[in-house]
Amino acid sequence: MLIRFTIENFLSFKERQTFSLLPGKGTLKSNHKTKSVKGISVLKTALVYGANASGKSNLIKAIEFGRKTVLKGTKAEQPINFKGFKLDSKYIKGNSYIEYEIQHKGKNYAYGFVFNSKEIIDEWLFEINKKTELKIFERSKTIDFDLSYILKKNNKKEEKQFIEFTAKGTPRNQLFLTQIRNTNVTDNVSDISDLLNIIDWFQNVLTVIYPSSKNIGKKFELLENTNLQQLFTEMLDYFDTGIEGIDFKNVDFDKIQIPEEIREEIKNDLLNEKSEKNNVFLSNPQDDKYYVISRTTDNELEAKLLKTRHKVEGGTFELFDLVDESDGTRRIMDLIPLIIDFFKGSNVFVIDEIERSLHPNLIKDLFEFILNKCEHGNSQLIVASHEATLLTQKLLRKDEIWFTVKNKVGATKLHSLEDYNVRFDKEIMKDYLLGRFKGVPKLGNRNNLTILPLIE
Structure with missing residues (x-):
C-alpha cells in the first residue's frame, strides 16, 4: 500500500509536494481504510482532479518513473532520463527528489532518492512507525554508504564483504536497490529482507496504467x-x-x-x-x-x-x-x-483517465462495486480523472479527493478536499465545477479570438 508520495523538481512539480493516503479526521466510511500496520492505516482509494495540463498525469508519471528506475535502472554511462521543472533557472540545474512511504510485508517503509541527470546524489531506506524510525541504509555524497544495520544482520565476514563490494560497485547513475536486484546477492548473504521487500513492492504490487497502455x-x-x-x-x-x-x-x-x-x-x-x-x-x-x-x-x-x-x-x-x-x-x-x-x-493500481471510452454511470458503478466489496481487502485504487460524477460524498470520503492546480509560475500544487470546511452531507460536484476547490480550467474571453472568421 502507498502511504505517501513526495516529489520535487519533476516535470510540472517545482517545490516539494506530498500526495497522502493517510486518513483524515473523518470517521465515516471506515471500510475505506486498511487495517492498521504498526499504528498506521491508509485509504484504499484516491481520486485526483484538475484542469488539463494541471499536473494530474505528471503525478502518475513521477510514480511510474520511480518504479522503472528501481526495476530497470540506467545503462552505464547513460544519463538518467527525466525532465525537471523548466520554468525556473534555479531548478533547471537543481536536484530532484522522490520518496515513497509504503506498507508491505507487515512493515512501514520510507524509500527515496535525490538525483539529477548525471547521478544519484542521495538514497535512503527507513522502517517507519508512528513515532520512531529505523535506518536500513543511507547513501550520500558526504557519508558514501551507511550499511551498519544491514551488516549487523549478516555476521559472517564474507557476507559483510559481499554487501560492501556490491555497494561500492553501484554506478553513480544507478540506485543501490537496482544494483541489489541485478546482482546475485541473496545467495551470498543471510538477511537483506528489507531491501527485497521494497523491490518486491515495485515489482509485484505497484501497477501504473495509462490511457494508451495497450x-x-x-x-x-x-x-x-x-x-x-x-x-x-x-x-x-x-x-x-x-x-x-x-x-x-x-x-x-x-x-x-x-x-x-x-x-x-x-x-x-x-x-x-x-x-x-x-x-x-x-x-x-x-x-x-x-x-x-x-x-x-x-x-x-x-x-x-x-x-x-x-x-x-x-x-x-x-x-x-x-x-x-x-x-x-x-x-x-x-x-x-x-x-x-x-x-x-496487496495490490496498488494507479490509473490515468480511467473514464476513457466508458459511460459515466459505468465508472461510478465500478467504484461503488469496488468500495462495497473491499471491506476485507487491502488493495488501493488511485485514479486521475475528469469524471465529475464521482465527486460525491455518498461515494467517497473528503480525504480521498485531491486536486492539482498550477500557480502563476506554472508549478503544480496538490491539495485535498479535506483542506476545505465542507459538511459531510453536502454534494460537492456543483461547487467543484464552479471552481470553489480550484482544479478546473479558466477559459479565456471568446471575443478576443480575432483570427477566426465571423459567421453571420
Whole structure:
C-alpha cells in the first residue's frame, strides 16, 4: 500500500509536494481504510482532479518513473532520463527528489532518492512507525554508504564483504536497490529482507496504467480453482456489454506477433521465481487481438486467444475478435485483470483517465462495486480523472479527493478536499465545477479570438 508520495523538481512539480493516503479526521466510511500496520492505516482509494495540463498525469508519471528506475535502472554511462521543472533557472540545474512511504510485508517503509541527470546524489531506506524510525541504509555524497544495520544482520565476514563490494560497485547513475536486484546477492548473504521487500513492492504490487497502455502485458493472479472463462463472462455481463460468453483458442506463444522485447519481458515476468503473478493479459496492437498468457505447472508458457461470443438470430453463436468490439468493451476488458487483482489484495493500481471510452454511470458503478466489496481487502485504487460524477460524498470520503492546480509560475500544487470546511452531507460536484476547490480550467474571453472568421 502507498502511504505517501513526495516529489520535487519533476516535470510540472517545482517545490516539494506530498500526495497522502493517510486518513483524515473523518470517521465515516471506515471500510475505506486498511487495517492498521504498526499504528498506521491508509485509504484504499484516491481520486485526483484538475484542469488539463494541471499536473494530474505528471503525478502518475513521477510514480511510474520511480518504479522503472528501481526495476530497470540506467545503462552505464547513460544519463538518467527525466525532465525537471523548466520554468525556473534555479531548478533547471537543481536536484530532484522522490520518496515513497509504503506498507508491505507487515512493515512501514520510507524509500527515496535525490538525483539529477548525471547521478544519484542521495538514497535512503527507513522502517517507519508512528513515532520512531529505523535506518536500513543511507547513501550520500558526504557519508558514501551507511550499511551498519544491514551488516549487523549478516555476521559472517564474507557476507559483510559481499554487501560492501556490491555497494561500492553501484554506478553513480544507478540506485543501490537496482544494483541489489541485478546482482546475485541473496545467495551470498543471510538477511537483506528489507531491501527485497521494497523491490518486491515495485515489482509485484505497484501497477501504473495509462490511457494508451495497450501493448504492455498486464499481469494478474487468479485464485486457485478460478474458472477464467466464467470470470470474464460474468464481468462482461455485469457491465452490460451484450456479450454472451468468452471462448479461448490455444495458440503458440512464440508465434504471436509482438516485439521481441515484450515477448522477453512477459517471459521474465511469469517465469521469474520472484514473480507472484501467474497470468498476463495482452492487448496486442500488432494484430488487434487479445491473449491470456499463463504459466503452467511445468513452468512453461501457454497462450490463449480470447474471442467474444455473440448470439445470432436463430439460436447460433458467432465469435468475434476484440477488435470488432466497441472501444468501451475493450476498455472494460483491459480493466478486468485489475479487478481480479484488486480483490485478491496487496495490490496498488494507479490509473490515468480511467473514464476513457466508458459511460459515466459505468465508472461510478465500478467504484461503488469496488468500495462495497473491499471491506476485507487491502488493495488501493488511485485514479486521475475528469469524471465529475464521482465527486460525491455518498461515494467517497473528503480525504480521498485531491486536486492539482498550477500557480502563476506554472508549478503544480496538490491539495485535498479535506483542506476545505465542507459538511459531510453536502454534494460537492456543483461547487467543484464552479471552481470553489480550484482544479478546473479558466477559459479565456471568446471575443478576443480575432483570427477566426465571423459567421453571420
